Amino acid sequence: MIADDFVFINANGLYCKYGDFYLDPSLPVKNAVISHAHADHAISGNTEVYCTAPTRAFMELRYSRYAAKIFNIVPYHTSFNVNGVQLTFISAGHMLGSAMVLMEYNGAKYLYTGDYKLQPDATCEPIELGAADVLITESTFADPKVIHPDPVAEIQKLNSIQSNILLGAYATGKSQRLIRMITDHAPQKKILVHHRILPINKIYEAAGIALGNYQLYGRKLMKAQDNFVYIVPPFTFNSYIRATDVKRLFASGWDNLQVNREDSLFISDHVDWNDILTAVKQVNPKQIWTLHGNGKHLQTYFGDNIFVKLLN
Structure with missing residues (x-):
């Protein structure tokens, strides 16, 4: 059964009250699950961090001894438990070590994407998408007008x-x-x-x-x-x-x-509109919850077929 309040945003970031942890918190917290090492997702000063090995390496390079008090390094596809919620990292295809977070609680599956991309990238693990009841997706470029070029x-x-x-x-x-x-x-x-x-x-x-x-x-x-x-x-x-x-x-x-009228270089590490629709098709969720952008276009597109909730 889907819990409508499984995750929500408070002053510290995206919080899962059932497991008492944050996903990519914006302020230091006791328990932080970090999807990837970009600074807007991986801040310093958390007490206990769960992440992949490359994410830890990047965080320690950037923050030195302030990266975190305790690191729990978890490989892809290895389930771990945080206060009663089962979590599994799967590749997000965004950068080296980036992970989506599959969370299972009370019979429901919630897939937090963090930042992700479907485009091929020889410098990181390819994206993996699996079934979930709720897709918690970034919506940075969730606009039908945004289609990234090859x-x-x-x-x-x-x-x-x-x-x-x-x-x-x-x-x-x-x-x-x-x-x-x-x-x-x-x-x-x-x-x-x-x-x-x-x-x-x-x-x-x-x-x-x-x-x-x-x-x-x-x-x-x-x-x-x-x-x-x-x-x-x-x-x-x-x-x-x-x-x-x-x-x-x-x-x-x-x-x-883009800084030149005559030359542009549109290379994105995020999903565009078509990629998000592809992800939704593969995950086949009952609900979509959106973050980091405007999810209203997804609400309009799916209408009554899939419930879309805007978390931010």
């Missing part, structure tokens, strides 16, 4: 750009995906990475992920005008607003983060 075709745009490229990307997850894709689909480009991206790459490589060909940025290299793509995190990208003799691009699914 990421390979987007990367291949770089082949026609003759100048050096300053490529903005989030340091964790997106940068590693870009390195792999550029290596595979724009092989004549020479990839440079910002020094803050390098230790994240090392975590990927330690996990057995082959990223491809890259080297640490050097100023003299960029001056050579030799087909370089320099991947930098957002704060560095923004500081290079007056950079000359380079093409500035930002890899994102958001239209407002």
Whole structure:
């Protein structure tokens, strides 16, 4: 039987009162189940954290000894119990170590997606979707107007750009995906990475992920005008607003983060409208609960066929 109040949002984030734990809390809590290591989902200071091994590695890199007091590392498909609720991590396909959280309580299954994507990605585990009574889904791009283009075709745009490229990307997850894709689909480009991206790459490589060909940025290299793509995190990208003799691009699914009228690079690590509909078909839920975006389009689309509740 579905409990309408199985999870709800309070001052600390998304809370499961039946198991007394939070899913990706926004403030430090006693028990935190972390879906993946992006900073808006994995904060420091929690007492006890349940996550995958890569998520712990990223959190400890970012937060050092403040990452958490206790880490409980749980592999995919290994069930564990938190105060009477059975949980299982399954791959979300969002970045290395990202997990959906399947929660089972009183005969009902609740699948919390965290951030997820259906697009292929050689730098993380492929997404897995299974049946659940309630799909608790992010709705970042849950709009019929948002259909993400083919990421390979987007990367291949770089082949026609003759100048050096300053490529903005989030340091964790997106940068590693870009390195792999550029290596595979724009092989004549020479990839440079910002020094803050390098230790994240090392975590990927330690996990057995082959990223491809890259080297640490050097100023003299960029001056050579030799087909370089320099991947930098957002704060560095923004500081290079007056950079000359380079093409500035930002890899994102958001239209407002595209920085050139003549060139765009729409590469998203989130599901778009069609992907969410595909996920719903595979999960086959009785109810959909939405987070991190506007779920009203899903309410309209499903009408009386599936109950859609907006948690935020």
